[in-house]
Amino acid sequence: MEELKDNKEFFKEHGIKNTKQRNIIFEVLKQANTPLTAEQIFLKVKKVDKSISLSTIYRVLNTFISKEIAVKLTIVEDNTSMFELNRIDHEHYLVCMGCNKTVDIGHCPLGVYENSLEETTNFDIVGHKFEIYGYCPECKNKERLTKN
Amino acid sequence: MEELKDNKEFFKEHGIKNTKQRNIIFEVLKQANTPLTAEQIFLKVKKVDKSISLSTIYRVLNTFISKEIAVKLTIVEDNTSMFELNRIDHEHYLVCMGCNKTVDIGHCPLGVYENSLEETTNFDIVGHKFEIYGYCPECKNKERLTKN
DNA sequence: GTTAGTGCAAAATCTTTGCATATTT
DNA sequence: AAATATGCAAAGATTTTGCACTAAC
Numbered sequence: 001m002e003e004l005k006d007n008k009e010f011f012k013e014h015g016i017k018n019t020k021q022r023n024i025i026f027e028v029l030k031q032a033n034t035p036l037t038a039e040q041i042f043l044k045v046k047k048v049d050k051s052i053s054l055s056t057i058y059r060v061l062n063t064f065i066s067k068e069i070a071v072k073l074t075i076v077e078d079n080t081s082m083f084e085l086n087r088i089d090h091e092h093y094l095v096c097m098g099c100n101k102t103v104d105i106g107h108c109p110l111g112v113y114e115n116s117l118e119e120t121t122n123f124d125i126v127g128h129k130f131e132i133y134g135y136c137p138e139c140k141n142k143e144r145l146t147k148n
Numbered sequence: 149m150e151e152l153k154d155n156k157e158f159f160k161e162h163g164i165k166n167t168k169q170r171n172i173i174f175e176v177l178k179q180a181n182t183p184l185t186a187e188q189i190f191l192k193v194k195k196v197d198k199s200i201s202l203s204t205i206y207r208v209l210n211t212f213i214s215k216e217i218a219v220k221l222t223i224v225e226d227n228t229s230m231f232e233l234n235r236i237d238h239e240h241y242l243v244c245m246g247c248n249k250t251v252d253i254g255h256c257p258l259g260v261y262e263n264s265l266e267e268t269t270n271f272d273i274v275g276h277k278f279e280i281y282g283y284c285p286e287c288k289n290k291e292r293l294t295k296n
Numbered sequence: 297g298t299t300a301g302t303g304c305a306a307a308a309t310c311t312t313t314g315c316a317t318a319t320t321t
Numbered sequence: 322a323a324a325t326a327t328g329c330a331a332a333g334a335t336t337t338t339g340c341a342c343t344a345a346c
Contacts, residue, residue, distance in 0.1 A: 017320055017325060038310080053328045058311060060326090079229060079336070080310065094271055103269060114280065121251060123242055125282035132262065134273035165300060165345055186335080201303045206336060208301090228335070301344075308337070319326070 014067040024048050025060045026069075034093070034102045035073055035082035073129050086127070096136035105132065162215040172196050173208050174217075182241070182250050183221055183230035221277050234275075244284035253280065 007026055008018040016022070028044045029036070036044075042057045061083050064070035071086045093102040114125050155174055156166040164170070176192045177184070184192075190205045209231050212218035219234045241250040262273050 019319070019326060021327070051328080054310095055312075055329080056327055062312090063326095094265065094269060094273075096271070103271075105265060105269075117242065117253060117280065118282075121242060121253075122285040123244070123251075123282045125242075125280060127282070128278070128280040130276070130278045132265065132273060132276040134266075134271045134275070137270040167301060167345075169302070199303080202335095203304080203337075204302055210337090211301095297346100299344105299346080302342080304340095304342105306338085306340105308335105310333100310335080312331105312333070314331085315329095317327080317329105319324105321322105321324080 014069060016063060016067060020049065021045075021052055021056050022060050022063075024052070025057065026064075029064075029070060029083065029085045032084065035084040037080050037082055039080075041083065071127060073131065092130045092132070095131055095133045096139055101136055103136075162217060164211060164215060168197065169193075169200055169204050170208050170211075172200070173205065174212075177212075177218060177231065177233045180232065183232040185228050185230050187228075189231065216274075219275060221279065240278045240280070243279055243281045244287055249284055251284075 007023050010026075011018045011022060024045050025041060028041055038054065038057050038061065041061070042052070042054050045052050045057065061070060061072070064083075065072055068086055070083050072081050072083055091104045094105050095102050114128065117123065118125050155171050158174075159166045159170060172193050173189060176189055186202065186205050186209065189209070190200070190202050193200050193205065209218060209220070212231075213220055216234055218231050220229050220231055239252045242253050243250050262276065265271065266273050
């Protein structure tokens, strides 16, 4: 359980207690390579801890966000938030509006832009959201058929 | 009422009926220079049409979105959607997490990027969301005080 | 006259919160 | 022991929907 020891240290650095629930949620987020909804996280966590509640998921995620461990973003087309770890060297996503498939679009090109914006606006910039949406090759055809 | 005649034509082009409610909502969106929440739109529209219902606001906005007349975006930190007209030559926003103030960040630099992405991914790209968030000069200081 | 849109109230969804209990430090 | 975190159930908030009625074409 080497990873738990690391997490313990990690949580300590962020000034929050090291609980079983936070560990599981953190591991789920680490292993995910796309953003997840609270519900998806809930289901994954439940496999390990049957008795966890959805409100704990939300509370832990909000704690992670306030400590800048995680970030929240919103996929277009419905109103549910998605969560992922706040990776410094992060990616962005191209989201299919047909099937919700997400595709990484490579290294984030916005760091430099943010720096120049901080200078011109005097804002203290914390982060950004950038998502591109459309239809994937498979859904493109379906879309075309239903539209005509 | 020259503008109503224009709107009538505009709605016809998009294959939707020209109703009083749609006209008012469209005018509200035209006059807004920042994205608005459904509730904000509701309140503005109510000044002109006291009997409009919030569900009509949502239905009209969803119609506008499906016809690509408007776009929906989500400001970080809460879960309410915001709406604005789908301007081809659009802007993006820098949002203050302290006071929700928004600042335009100039002409959108992402059109070219989308084109190259369409080629590499074979997606049919419909649009994107891009928001940068942080703390404005005024809230920066407040933030610093409450954190220590 | 037909089709599409609206208002209302009710439902559905997503998220937060109060409170008692449990866990962490 | 004190401070935080959790589970549960209940409440809040936002958005959608069924249905009868109305307006637009």
